[in-house]
Amino acid sequence: MIPRQPVRQPRLGCLYLPPYRVEGISIAGEQTVVHVPELDVAFDIGLCPRAALSAKYVALSHGHMDHSAALSYYFSQRNFQGMGTGTVVCHPDLAGPVRRMLKAWADIEGQQTPFTIIEIEPDQELEIKGAFFLRAFKTEHTATSLGFVVIEKRSKLRKDLVGLEQEELMALKQKGEQITRIIEVPLVCYTGDTMWGAHFEREDVLGANILITECTFIEPAHRSRAAVGKHLHVDDLARLVRRTRAEHIVLTHLSRRTNMNSAYRFLEMALGEQDMHRIHVLMDIRRNQERFDQQLDEAQRENEA
Ligand SMILES: [Zn+2]
Ligand SMILES: [Zn+2]
Numbered sequence: 001m002i003p004r005q006p007v008r009q010p011r012l013g014c015l016y017l018p019p020y021r022v023e024g025i026s027i028a029g030e031q032t033v034v035h036v037p038e039l040d041v042a043f044d045i046g047l048c049p050r051a052a053l054s055a056k057y058v059a060l061s062h063g064h065m066d067h068s069a070a071l072s073y074y075f076s077q078r079n080f081q082g083m084g085t086g087t088v089v090c091h092p093d094l095a096g097p098v099r100r101m102l103k104a105w106a107d108i109e110g111q112q113t114p115f116t117i118i119e120i121e122p123d124q125e126l127e128i129k130g131a132f133f134l135r136a137f138k139t140e141h142t143a144t145s146l147g148f149v150v151i152e153k154r155s156k157l158r159k160d161l162v163g164l165e166q167e168e169l170m171a172l173k174q175k176g177e178q179i180t181r182i183i184e185v186p187l188v189c190y191t192g193d194t195m196w197g198a199h200f201e202r203e204d205v206l207g208a209n210i211l212i213t214e215c216t217f218i219e220p221a222h223r224s225r226a227a228v229g230k231h232l233h234v235d236d237l238a239r240l241v242r243r244t245r246a247e248h249i250v251l252t253h254l255s256r257r258t259n260m261n262s263a264y265r266f267l268e269m270a271l272g273e274q275d276m277h278r279i280h281v282l283m284d285i286r287r288n289q290e291r292f293d294q295q296l297d298e299a300q301r302e303n304e305a
Contacts, residue, residue: 013282017248026252028216043190045070060090061192062145075115087116093144095119139194141230149204152185195230211246214253218266234270251281
């Protein structure tokens with residue numbers, strides 16, 4: 001008898017939600033890494049697929065192994081591939097343990113890997129590129145945890161000056177007046193692992209155009225499991241979907257207990273049909289591939305027209 005072949009590795013999920021790609025793998029308890037290449041950020045790094053290496057920043061939501069296990073490898077591979085020193089952005093409570101972990105790796109390997117740790121408290125921000133900022137917010141999980149929103153700060157003409165001639169504006173500016181105001185546009189929100197909490201009332205969380213949220217337990221009967229692990233249940237998701245203004249809601253961290261077809265059945269039961277067009281499941285490789293092929297087709301047709 002010929003033995004069975006090994007279990008296949010899950011493929012990287014990939015969604016193109018213009019102008020951003022959301023790529024990665026996320027399975028509850030096993031591994032989570034969600035990379036947005038256009039923003040230079042990977043949210044969590046439970047494993048480090050080659051595609052995630054290019055992330056200049058790893059925003060770490062919490063220390064559970066399925067979200068943090070590949071951090072050392074990320075630093076080491078970036079260095080090995082000549083990609084520059086990697087940076088982890090994490091809660092101050094994790095900075096010490098991460099430093100000690102990397103010190104242990106230096107002892108194990110007999111060589112130093114360069115790394116950068118940036119501590120971020122809830123409601124603090126870090127400039128990641130140009131006008132883009134990574135903001136942390138407090139979430140509720142069984143370990144110290146953070147969620148993140150990437151905000152773009154756009155400079156706009158002051159409301160009371162709209163309609164003035166260019167010369168008048170120049171004159172005001174020369175007098176030293178501030179003629180612009182800054183508006184904040186939340187682009188992408190990543191919840192990490194969390195139960196329901198006050199953070200789901202935040203303007204920046206509800207206003208983000210792409211909301212990447214965990215939804216670990218998707219079966220109606222799994223309510224108590226969700227409560228014990230401080231995760232979201234599909235009923236919480238329904239509440240969130242009613243509130244968020246996101247054009248795209250990307251579900252991550254689904255439990256392996258539920259297969260993909262059943263997951264959609266439970267989602268539709270809880271959310272109703274009207275919101276399903278906003279929902280994407282990161283690990284639904286087949287459906288996301290079809291969607292991507294369609295996007296390719298459309299782009300091609302537009303090119304030809
Ligand atoms: Zn997790
Ligand atoms: Zn966790």
